[in-house]
Amino acid sequence: MYINQITLKDYRNYDQLDLTFENKVNVIIGENAQGKTNLMEAVYVLAMAKSHRTPRDKELIRWDQPFAKIEGNLHNRNGPLQMEVVFSNKGKKVRINRIEKKRLSDYIGTCNIVMFAPEDLNLVKGSPQVRRRFLDMEMGQIHPVYLYHLSQYHKVLKQRNQWLKDVQQRKQKPDNTMLDVITDQLITSAVSVIEKRFSFIRKLEKWAKPIHNEISRGSEVLSIKYIPSINVSEDMDLSTMRVKIEEDFHRLREKELIRGTTIVGPHRDDLQFLVNDRDIQTYGSQGQQRTTALSLKLAEIELIHEKVGEYPILLLDDVLSELDDYRQSHLLNTIQGKVQTFVTTTSVEGIHHQTLQEAQMYIVRNGSIEVKR
Numbered sequence: 001m002y003i004n005q006i007t008l009k010d011y012r013n014y015d016q017l018d019l020t021f022e023n024k025v026n027v028i029i030g031e032n033a034q035g036k037t038n039l040m041e042a043v044y045v046l047a048m049a050k051s052h053r054t055p056r057d058k059e060l061i062r063w064d065q066p067f068a069k070i071e072g073n074l075h076n077r078n079g080p081l082q083m084e085v086v087f088s089n090k091g092k093k094v095r096i097n098r099i100e101k102k103r104l105s106d107y108i109g110t111c112n113i114v115m116f117a118p119e120d121l122n123l124v125k126g127s128p129q130v131r132r133r134f135l136d137m138e139m140g141q142i143h144p145v146y147l148y149h150l151s152q153y154h155k156v157l158k159q160r161n162q163w164l165k166d167v168q169q170r171k172q173k174p175d176n177t178m179l180d181v182i183t184d185q186l187i188t189s190a191v192s193v194i195e196k197r198f199s200f201i202r203k204l205e206k207w208a209k210p211i212h213n214e215i216s217r218g219s220e221v222l223s224i225k226y227i228p229s230i231n232v233s234e235d236m237d238l239s240t241m242r243v244k245i246e247e248d249f250h251r252l253r254e255k256e257l258i259r260g261t262t263i264v265g266p267h268r269d270d271l272q273f274l275v276n277d278r279d280i281q282t283y284g285s286q287g288q289q290r291t292t293a294l295s296l297k298l299a300e301i302e303l304i305h306e307k308v309g310e311y312p313i314l315l316l317d318d319v320l321s322e323l324d325d326y327r328q329s330h331l332l333n334t335i336q337g338k339v340q341t342f343v344t345t346t347s348v349e350g351i352h353h354q355t356l357q358e359a360q361m362y363i364v365r366n367g368s369i370e371v372k373r
């Protein structure tokens, strides 16, 4: 799939922009703070209806303007589609072929995106939150039903935490029946989220293992493990998983009432990366962590291809210069000719690959873009 045209209206530092893209590598070059990442972010937002940089949609609207709009033409195996996201102080609206989609899960997944930015190099060493966010963003676009379960989970979690906090602060009587009802709802969503995460990690690992092995020239074997905060394992069927989660919640109830929050659940789960059976969060070199991050991104591309039958669009935000020549070449060789790619960079000097010779270049200056022919 590829995007051949995008229009921005009052998006970040762009007042009005109409741009066509090539179905190949598009390189966006500019000094700092000119709008490179903003343009890349707009492509991401067009696909995901939210930014990879901020949870606050308001920030995407150009200062002092009432709304921001992104429109784009996507070509996928079903032909061309017009996609649109509008942000205003009333919230956001998404449309496909001018028809509004009331549920985001009916919109997300139409355009598949893999984003690779410097912060992804932090995936292994960063906080568990970074890894959970990675899971949620990637899974959301290939399993719309996952997004549904996840948002249900977070809705009930918020309600449950509020209830626990109120009890802790003695604003609420510790009425066990009420807590049982909320906990039961939470467990229903938790089982679905955990089960889907286990299955996603298994598939991701299947792709990432040979890629990592190849990048490390055969010296490293990567394994990925989902680490639940609850006493469940991948081999359990759903009803056993449910019983185990119920037991954990029962066991932790007193503690939760004292702390005023939900102690375990998918919002506390994590991922673990092992190279040659050693946890690289603790023992990995910077190179191994970079190889792992790159392998995961390339694995995602293949996983999406396997699932939807088409390659996603790849966004490389300021990340090529962070990779050494060998890893850079590996990445560019893999995507060459099959994945529409957007690259942002302050200079093409550090990028020595033939893909660049064939790329379409765009020069960004202060929110306007010149196409270099």
Ligand SMILES: Nc1ncnc2c1ncn2[C@@H]1O[C@H](COP(=O)(O)OP(=O)(O)OP(=O)(O)O)[C@@H](O)[C@H]1O
Pocket: 011, 012, 013, 014, 030, 031, 032, 033, 034, 035, 036, 037, 038, 039, 059, 060, 061, 062, 063, 344, 346
């Ligand atoms: N809502 C907004 N309205 C207007 N301008 C904004 C808004 N949000 C960000 N900006 C401006 O956008 C510019 C940043 O653009 P962007 O993040 O795309 O930089 P960049 O070209 O990728 O630079 P770098 O190489 O430093 O990452 C800044 O000048 C910032 O002030």
